[in-house]
Amino acid sequence: MEKTSLIFCELNIFCILILVMLLRRVLSSSNKSGRNRISVVMLLMHMCVYITNTLGEVFTVDIVGAEIAVLLSQAFYISLCLATCSWAVYLFYCQDPDWTWTRRGQFILTSPFLIVIICNLLTPWLHLFYWAEGDRVNFSRDWIHIVLLFGVQFIYAGIALWRNQMESDYVQRRLIRVVAIYPVFPAILALVSLFIRGLPSISIANLVAILEIYLSRQELQVSIDPLTKVNNRTHLADYISRKIAEHEDGLYLMVLDLDDFKLINDRYGHLEGDRALAYVAAVLRSACSVMPGRPFIARYGGDEFIIVADGIEEVQIERLRSNIEHRVSVYPGTEHGLSVSIGLQRFDHSIRDQKHFISLADEKMYTEKQAKKSTRRTQKAES
Structure with a gap:
């Protein structure tokens, strides 16, 4: 075996070992x-x-x-089609799991790759991509296969990135971007491999892209609150700091705290408390989903949530506030019901940083909470 071929095989084996390690981690996950x-x-x-x-x-x-060399080439290119198809399914499943498993979704995601696979199976007779010529294999048209495969990938990636603009979850948007740009680096090195034979450029590029997807997915898992399925504090500070740095007009921060949440835990148990928190988070996601720019939602800690909205008018943020207050109040879980105190702060240039921004909204929330308690005490005394 030539030295170049030996290096080629060693790099491929290294890539396989890395994938085995990733596979073991995914299989051992409780998720x-x-x-x-x-x-x-x-x-x-x-x-x-x-x-x-x-x-x-x-x-x-x-x-x-x-003849056998052509069969090995077929196995490689068909494997490449199946790997690319699995990427497409993963990409759209991250965005819309329900649509991905519909017949229409499965047809759209798999049919282009099935066509390319069929062409691969027929290529020894139709001379589409590569074929045997005496004692050698003619690869003069294998570039067509690469162009077809990456063309489909770039179309799917473009659709996913366009849909990603409507995604409200900051970390989820980042994951979709990483998964969608997966074909870029392999496509560049695939073109290089057409001119420089003997280098496993596509294999290395694929491994780098897969590692980036895996790391982004891990980041998503550690930044999402497992109970409420909204962001936790991990990315909140970074997100607010970025928005402050952009100095966007109409930047608002809303701090929300459930009233008498301890009473629910004490009277009905912590499971009911968890259900109440999950319900409030669902209300926030639903209410924010129709807002311009899809506001950022995070669980700040305990029964406290934060919403960051930018590029909206005051009337819109007030409408969001009223919508949240009403929908939280109709919680069907307990006789006690739910209510929420909200502190709303608009960004101005006197605000120093994200901590100052949060503290101002938190003070307003605390003032509203105290006013509610004072009103209840007055009503109780009068009765």
Whole structure:
């Protein structure tokens, strides 16, 4: 085996070992969601790409003959199609799980890759991409396969990025961006590989892209509150600081705190308290979903939430406030009911940083909470 081929195989084996480690971590995770299952399939398909790519480099035409070399090329390119298809399913599942499993969704996501796979199966006879010519394999048209595959990827990535503009979750938006730009680096190195043979450029690029997706997914998991499914404090400070730095007009911060939440925990138990928190978070997500710019929602701690909205008018933020107060008040879980105290602060240039911004809104929330308690005491005394 030539030195170049040896390096090629060693790099591919290294990529396979990294994928095995990632696969073991995903399989050992307690998270058995659909996203995790698709991740397993995607990792397995990419491992097949590396394995078939290595076999094609080891068993050359001189060793196995042109016919077997064509079969190995078919195995590699079909594995590449399946790996790319699993990426497309993962991308759109992250955005819309329900649509992904519909017949229409499955047809749209899989049919282009099935067509390319069929073309690969027929290529020895139709001479579409590569074929045997005597004692050698003609790869003069394999660039068509690469262009088709990456063309489909870029179309799907463009659609996903366009839809991503409407995503309200800051960390989720970042994950979708990372998954969507997955084909960029491999596409660049795929073009390079057409001119510089003997380098596993696509394999290395795919591994880098997969690692970036995995790390972004881990970041998403640690930044989402497991109970309420909204952001936790991990990215809140960074998000507010970025918005302050942008000096956008109409930047508001809202601090929300449930009234007498301790009473719910003491009287009905912590499970009911958890249900109340999950209900409030669902109300916030629903109310913010129709707002311009999709406000950022985070659980600040305990029974306290924060909403950051930018680029909106005062009448819109007041409407959001009223909507939240009304929908929280109709909580069906307990006889006690729910209410929320809200402190609203608009950004101005006297605000020093994100801590100052939060503290001003928190003071207004505390003032409203005390006013409610005072009103209840007065009403109780009069009765």
